[in-house]
Amino acid sequence: QKEVEQNSGPLSVPEGAIASLNCTYSDRVSQSFFWYRQYSGKSPELIMSIYSNGDKEDGRFTAQLNKASQYVSLLIRDSQPSDSATYLCAVNLRDSSYKLIFGSGTRLLVRP
Amino acid sequence: DAMVIQNPRYQVTQFGKPVTLSCSQTLNHNVMYWYQQKSSQAPKLLFHYYDKDFNNEADTPDNFQSRRPNTSFCFLDIRSPGLGDAAMYLCATSTGLYNEQFFGPGTRLTVL
Numbered sequence: 001q002k003e004v005e006q007n008s009g010p011l012s013v014p015e016g017a018i019a020s021l022n023c024t025y026s027d028r029v030s031q032s033f034f035w036y037r038q039y040s041g042k043s044p045e046l047i048m049s050i051y052s053n054g055d056k057e058d059g060r061f062t063a064q065l066n067k068a069s070q071y072v073s074l075l076i077r078d079s080q081p082s083d084s085a086t087y088l089c090a091v092n093l094r095d096s097s098y099k100l101i102f103g104s105g106t107r108l109l110v111r112p
Numbered sequence: 113d114a115m116v117i118q119n120p121r122y123q124v125t126q127f128g129k130p131v132t133l134s135c136s137q138t139l140n141h142n143v144m145y146w147y148q149q150k151s152s153q154a155p156k157l158l159f160h161y162y163d164k165d166f167n168n169e170a171d172t173p174d175n176f177q178s179r180r181p182n183t184s185f186c187f188l189d190i191r192s193p194g195l196g197d198a199a200m201y202l203c204a205t206s207t208g209l210y211n212e213q214f215f216g217p218g219t220r221l222t223v224l
Contacts, residue, residue: 032210043202043215044155088154090213098209102154 003027004091006103014111019076021106023089026070032092033065033072038105039085048074079110115139116216118203124222125193133188133219135203143209144186146178147202149218155202161186162209190221198223 003026013019021035032051036044050056050063050072062075072091076083086105093099117136125131135144143162147155159168161180175197177189190197200220204213 034212036215041220043200043218046212046214049212092210094210099157100213104152104154 003093003101004089004103006087006089006106008104009107010109011106012109012111013079015079015081017079017110019079019083019108019110021074021076021087021089021108023072023074023091023103024070025072025089025091025101027091027093028067028070029094030067030070030091031094033063034090034092034100035061035063035072035074036088036090036102037083037085038088044088076108079108081110081112084108084110116203116205116214118201118216118219120219121217122220122222124224126224127195128192131190131193131221133190133201133203133221135186135188135216136184137203137205137216138184139205139214140183141205141207141214142183143206144180145204145206145213146186146188147204148197149200149202158188193221193223195223197221 005024035048037047038044048063050065053065056063060077064073086107088105089103090100119134145160146158149155158172159178175191180186200218202218203216206213
């Protein structure tokens with residue numbers, strides 16, 4: 001099993017809809033979880049971080065963490081065409097390796 | 113604004129000709145990272161510095177070296193670039209190993 005798994009997509013949603021992006025991870029000890037947005041040809045941009053179970057909201061973005069199920073998700077409300085990008089889930093492995101492990105990303109397409 | 117800067121943004125080199133990529137930060141972060149990202153793949157960690165302590169990933173080729181002469185600057189040296197080294201090279205910084213990482217704009221390396 002990969003350490004951080006995401007559906008590669010593309011996930012296609014109409015403008016104004018809710019986009020739901022999912023990520024599972026393998027390490028029960030992980031404590032830090034991040035979502036990055038990456039436009040084609042650009043570098044990753046941090047959009048959300050979450051550390052405890054439950055929901056964290058920031059504007060149109062909501063991150064949801066369920067450590068028991070080893071699952072983290074990102075909801076984007078009122079999706080806009082400018083949200084079209086690849087969304088990378090990243091998890092810090094809280095063991096001696098310290099690394100931020102990235103999923104391979106989910107490509108989101110928001111149709112006007 | 114505090115930021116992570118990478119130069120150059122685009123670098124073209126010839127097969128086997130050494131190249132140096134640079135990264136600077138005004139965030140005063142302790143940790144600096146170098147990642148390699150190829151098309152449609154997750155960023156791959158090459159190495160990181162925690163202050164002056166250097167940490168090399170086990171699978172980072174010997175062809176890749178790094179220097180951090182001071183807190184603000186970090187360099188990636190590729191001694192003999194091969195065609196397979198063509199990629200986006202990303203520099204990131206964080207305050208600590210388990211904290212959010214902030215990426216620079218990246219350097220796109222082309223090897224002819």
